[in-house]
Amino acid sequence: MGGKLFNLPRMPRGEYLAIEAEVRRYLDVKLPGQYRIPRYYGDKPDFGDMDVVVASRPDWGEVRAEIARDLGVTQTKAVGHVFSTVCRGLQTDFFPVPERYLDIAYSFMCFNDVGNFIGRICRRFDLKYGERGLAYVYRREGGNYRADLEVTRDFERICGFLGLDHGAWQAGFASLPAVFDWVIASPYFSVAPYLDDGDSPLRERAGVRSTVARFIEYLSARGIDKRPPSGTGGRTCP
Known part of the structure; x- marks a missing residue:
């Protein structure tokens, strides 16, 4: 959630890694195989928060209270389905999702805003990419009905469809520019949604998401001007 809910300072990398290791040790016992902590690029210097994706369950309300107690959490807030805590001075957000979406939600949330960048590419095909995978956005003629029809939750297939190197994603990225190059x-x-419309919701998002702002700066500074035509040329998910 960006780490701003409790107005905490960003945490240096070394301190963050120590807390992440502690949380992992605890959750490996408390929720074995039922949680994921999204990855980040290799030289990330500091962190605003830690996200933890967990498989939802009927007793999640009780379990999250036990987690907060066992980890010595000092503050908590529930915002929608997200359970936010302060753990050792670090905002730690728990995102419960149905178990079948655990891995794709994790993939979506890895490496800062990469999931949102991928989602922006998918829009050109009337597709939607998010925490529940890839879906086709069906709209009835006249626009009075819309439904998201699930296509796949397999992130490797999604990468294959979009021409993205899944192996490179698996290996991880050394830096934020490496993440940007992978998306590009x-x-x-296309640079169009990032560079063409100064009043777009994406520009507004850049005001609160530093990674989006840095991506826009990266495109401008390097003179990147990719504008492929719409459509997939009849391609389907591999």
């Missing part, structure tokens, strides 16, 4: 490498990536 998709043959369907």
Whole structure:
């Protein structure tokens, strides 16, 4: 959630890694195989929060209270389905999702805003990418009905469809520019939503998401001007 809910300072990398290791040790026992902590690029210097994706369950309300107690949490807030805590001075957000979406939600949340960048590419095909995977956005003629029809929750297939190197994603990224280059490498990536419309919701998002702002700066500074035509050329998910 960006780490701003409790107005805490960003945490240096070394301190963050120690807390993450502690949380992992605890959750490996408390929720074995039922949680994921999204990855981050290799030289990330500090952290505003830690996200933990967990498989939802009927007794999640009781379990989250036990987690807060066992980890010595000092503050908590529930915002929608997200359970936010302060653990050792670090905002730690728990995102419960149905178990079948655990891995794709994790993939979506890895490496800062990469999931949102991928989602922006998907829009050109009337597709939606998010914490529940890839879906086709069906709209009835006249616009009075819409439904998201699930296509796949397999992130490797999604990468294959978009021309993104899944192996590179698995290996991880050393830096934020490496993350940006990976996204830009998709043959369907376009700079249009980032550079053309100064009043777009994406520009507004850049005001609160530093990674989006840095991506826009990266595109401008390097003179990247990719604008592929719409459509997939009849391609389907591999």
